[in-house]
Amino acid sequence: MARLHGEPPRRSAALTTGDIKKLVAACSDDMAGLRDQALVLVCFAGALRRSELVGLDVEHVTWTPEGMRLLIIRSKTDKEGAGAEVGLPHGRFSQTCPVIALKTWLEQAEISSGPIFRKVDRWGSVHSGRLDPDAIRQILKKRAGQAQISGTIWEPITPHGMRAGFVTTAYKNGVPDEEIMGHTRHRSLATMRGYVRRTKLNTASPAGKLGL
Incomplete structure (x- = not known):
């Protein structure tokens, strides 16, 4: 069955810093755009799972001179809910700084407590409930298209x-x-290195040493 009908496993395309910059640039300066800029930059810089991203509350953020710390209450590999902290420093450029992006979103949306990432309707109104994890997929798909x-x-x-x-x-x-x-809170080195092996296909392939 595997020989006849088997298919290679599907893996998410690894989005690089260049891709993230393009995604941020595709966001407008309206409320949805400000939210999506913060969402993309915090998710990438924090190496967060989408469930961890939508689970963030304002109370989970500690602002520091260096940037900010995020408290991850529960994650895929933390079933007991012990929690973990992830530090995010200021970015080199204001346009792609996750700290500035998050502060701007919270200030403009007038969010002082509760869920950080919320629905923004077509009229620019910010709702009180947190986004569903699948909303992250839909937002990313939209911004990637743009x-x-x-x-x-x-x-x-x-x-x-x-x-x-x-x-x-x-x-x-x-x-x-x-x-x-x-930073990523991977418990398995083998899992983490799975991404590294894929990188080596392009950067360290022996085919590049054939003199072609």
Whole structure:
């Protein structure tokens, strides 16, 4: 059955820093755009799962001179709810700084407590309830289309691609495994290195040493 009908596993396309910049640039300055800028930058810089992203409350953010700390109450690998903190420093550029983007969204949306990422209706009104995790997929799909970022049938554009992209980009920039795992909260080195192996297909393939 596997030989006759088997298909390669589908994996999210790893979104790089360049892709994230395009996504942010595709967002307008209205309320939905400000929310989506913050959403994309915090998700990517924090290497967050979409459930962790929508689970964030204002009370989970601690502002620091260096940037901010996010308290992740519960995640896929934290069934007991022990919690974990993720530190996000200020970005090099104001346009792509996750700290500035999040502060701007909270201030403009007048959110002082409760869920951070909320529905914005067609009239620009911000609702009180938190986004559903699937809303992150829909928002990313919309912004990717506007930014002309496309995946493939085997590597589609999904929210997990921001987390995968963080690992890929950090690895390419020489960040040690333990530092990446400390930030992404991967418990398995093998899982984390799965992204690294995919990166090596392009950057360290022996086919590039054939002199062609």
